[in-house]
Amino acid sequence: MSEAIAVELDPLKMKRNTLEDQLGSLVTDPGVYRFKDEKGIVIYVGKAKNLKKRVSSYFNRTHTDPKTAALVRKVVSLNTVVTATEKEALILESSLITRHKPRYNIILKDDKRYPSLRINLHDDWPALEIVRRIEKDGALYFGPYTSSSAVHATVKFINRHFKLRKCKSSTLNSRSRPCLNHQMGLCLAPCCLDVSRDAYMEMVAQVVLFLKGRAPELVANLRKEMMRCASEEQFEAAAELRDRLFAVEKTLEKQVVVSTDMADRDVMDICMQGPAVCITLMQVRGGVLLGSRSYHLLETIAGPEEVAEHFVCQYYDKHAAPAEVLISHRFDAEEAVREHLRETAGRRVSVLFPSRGEKAKLMEMARKNGERRLAEIISGADADRKVLEKLMGRLGMDRLPMRIESYDNSNISGNDPVAGMVVFENGRPKKSDYRTFRMKADTRSDDYAAMEEVLARRFADSEKREPLPDLLMVDGGKGQLNVAMSVLEHLGLDGAFSVIGIAKMREEAGETQDKIYLPGRSNPVNMGTQPDLLLFLQRMRDEVHRFAITFQRRVRGKRSVSSKLDGIAGVGKKRKAMLLKHFGGVTAIKDASVEALGDLPGITPEIAHAIKDALR
Structure with missing residues (x-):
């Protein structure tokens, strides 16, 4: 009787029954469907003009494509959203793919690493700026560009021949005299000079034409304006337009025309x-x-x-x-x-x-x-896979190290201890999965305690530990390796993946290369016959070292710019800047009398006494 009940309540069978019920209740309307695995994670999102026909096709036949077959085997449940039209299904599908990032969908990576150019025509005095993220804010964006050097060359050309303002919006109209850019003839200085907005916006329109690739149209406009200025005996303006015209014509000579209809x-x-x-x-x-x-x-x-x-x-x-x-x-x-x-x-x-x-x-x-x-x-991926296959064999792993995580600590004389984690997938860095850690416990003089805290925070929460690595590498040799194994054993992850430690060579001991250690083995792995494997692990070690140090410098930099004036009631950024500017430093403020402090605008007797008490 107990065995029958156990079979009846088998979770996998219950899930399959649920999937069969869901397939039987499909409708023939357009909509979007989501496939989920046994953990409830969305692994595929699709749309269909006829949901019943499309979704059923996955399960009513044997798939020759191994990827599709693998997808179907992992599906244990699905849900659908019915839409009024196919277009609505298309929009919803794109939104759900962006939200869930399913493993089996085509996902377009974010363009934030590519620079773009931005001009906000709604500003009083629009400026050209380089940005890394395109927002829906009504501004004009050009790009993204795959080459940073090309972007900076374009900006340099525009700055040289079109005198748009260079200062930020926060400093506009706050200067008493023009900056060096105006003196060099690179800016009209609308921040403090009387500049015609119509003339400025005309120059902005010329920049927009140039960035849109409308150089022939821009050349015609510049030539027309140059002739007008010359006929009205505005010779300086005509000469400036002539130089700008020649510069644009020179760039035209370098452009590759690929269609004669001049279309976008x-x-x-x-x-x-x-x-x-x-x-x-x-x-x-x-x-x-x-x-x-x-x-x-x-x-x-x-x-x-x-x-x-x-x-x-x-x-x-x-x-x-x-x-x-x-x-x-x-x-x-x-x-x-x-x-x-x-x-x-x-x-x-x-x-x-x-x-x-x-x-x-x-x-x-x-x-x-x-x-x-x-x-x-494909050639690069094949080479990366061969390295991973050789690494698997050399380390005696039971699976290919498709995901490798590496950890390193960083501090300066024990201060501001931090750690970094980098991830390599398929032999390449996956920067979206990089993580930084600021030590919560007092680990200033104990690198082992720092590594213990980092690994515990990474793997302690069973719901957030996924995905697990295939290989984990700690920087520091046998000592850090033993710490890692102790933490993983305590968390019940002993044997869940492979772990290694990497230690720098000691020239004074006659060592000629870095050492790779495995758990339970006193001698390092012999990597002499396969230097490419050691080079790959060293590259990963150097990357996590760089990443941790960069974060540590950032943390230290934030701490170093702090002031004893911070945290005083009534002293914000503006009053702090005013005090420092007037007295020249914290020491002078400390030596000043309450009356001298109170003479400054906005400093009441109460605030003056608070400053003296804080600095005493």
């Missing part, structure tokens, strides 16, 4: 080889090729059509779509995508799939770039 368009090619995919995006503005970028994934269950659809939706949620978008592969929801882009851009956007003519030649250019880039990516 993005060209997207989807190149796949097995489960790996490379998405190439070429930006053409005014017929001129501004640049090319690529996105890649080494593993995906999606075909090129689904990749194209997901990429378009995610990319243009963050960037303004041009008049035309050329795509290499058709997808089912192309009409819904057109409507979505039209609404987000606020104007008509054409989504085309060219097969001949000039536009097809652009697609061919993007395809060749994509094929070359994908070959480089």
Whole structure:
């Protein structure tokens, strides 16, 4: 009887019954579906014009594609959201992918590491600035650019030939005289001089034309304005416009014209080889090729059509779509995508799939770039995998070290103790998973206690410890390795993954290379015959060392700028700055009388006494 009850209450069977019930209750309306694994984690998000037909197709047949088969095996439950139209399903799907970041979906990485240029036309005196994040704040953004040097070269050119203000908004109208930029002829100095706003905004419009790739139009405008100034005998203004015209014409000579219709368009090619995919995006503005970028994934269950659809939706949620978008592969929801882009851009956007003519030649250019880039990516991934396979064998691991975590402590003479954690996935740094730790306990003179605290905080919470590493490396040799093993054993993670320690060589002891230690083994692992493995681990050790030191300097820097005036009731940033400026330093403030302090504006007798008491 007890055995029958145990079988009846088997959790896996209950989940399967739940999945079967959910499949049986599917409707034929459009909507979005989410697949979940046994832990309730969303592993895939999809949309469908007919939910019942689309979702059932995953479970009603045997999949030849191993990735899709692996996905189906992990699905234990699902839920659906019915929408009124396919377009609404498209928007909801993109939102849910961004929120859940499912393992099996195409996820476009954030562009925050790429610089963009920003001009806010709503400011009284718009300025050009370099930013790392594109916001929906009504400002004009140009980019993102893959090359920081190209961005700074562009800004340098604009600063030299267009005299926009360089100061920040917070300092505008606060200067009594122009700064050095004005004296060098690089700024009109609207912060303190009487500058015509119409003339300034005309210059801003010229900068916008230049950044939009409308250089021919800008040249025509500059030539017309130059001739007008010359005819009105405004020779200095005409000479300035002439120099600006020559500079823009010189940049035109270096630009690559790829289309004769001078249109704005993005060209997207989807190149796949097995489960790996490379998405190439070429930006053409005014017929001129501004640049090319690529996105890649080494593993995906999606075909090129689904990749194209997901990429378009995610990319243009963050960037303004041009008049035309050329795509290499058709997808089912192309009409819904057109409507979505039209609404987000606020104007008509054409989504085309060219097969001949000039536009097809652009697609061919993007395809060749994509094929070359994908070959480089696959070659690099193969080399990384070979290193990981050799590392697995050398360390006697039972699985490939796809995720490696490395830890290191940092302090200055025992002060401001911190630690850093870096993560390598598939042999490459995964900076989004890097973590820093500020020691909560008093570990100033005890590196072992610091490592114990860090590892306990990383792995103590069973709900937040995922994902677990395949390999954990601590910097410090056998001592830190023993600390790590003790912590993991206490947390019930003994044997859950491999652990190693790395120690620097001691030249005075005749050692010729760094040492790698394994638990329960007194002698280091012999890495002499495979120096590439030691080099890989050293590179990871150096990365966590750099990361921890950088964080420690930042913590120490914040502490060093503190003042004895901080925390005094009634003394904020402005009064603190006023006191320091008037007296020249904290010592002089300490020596000043209560009456001298009270003579300053805003310093009441009560605040003056509080200052004296705090500094006594």
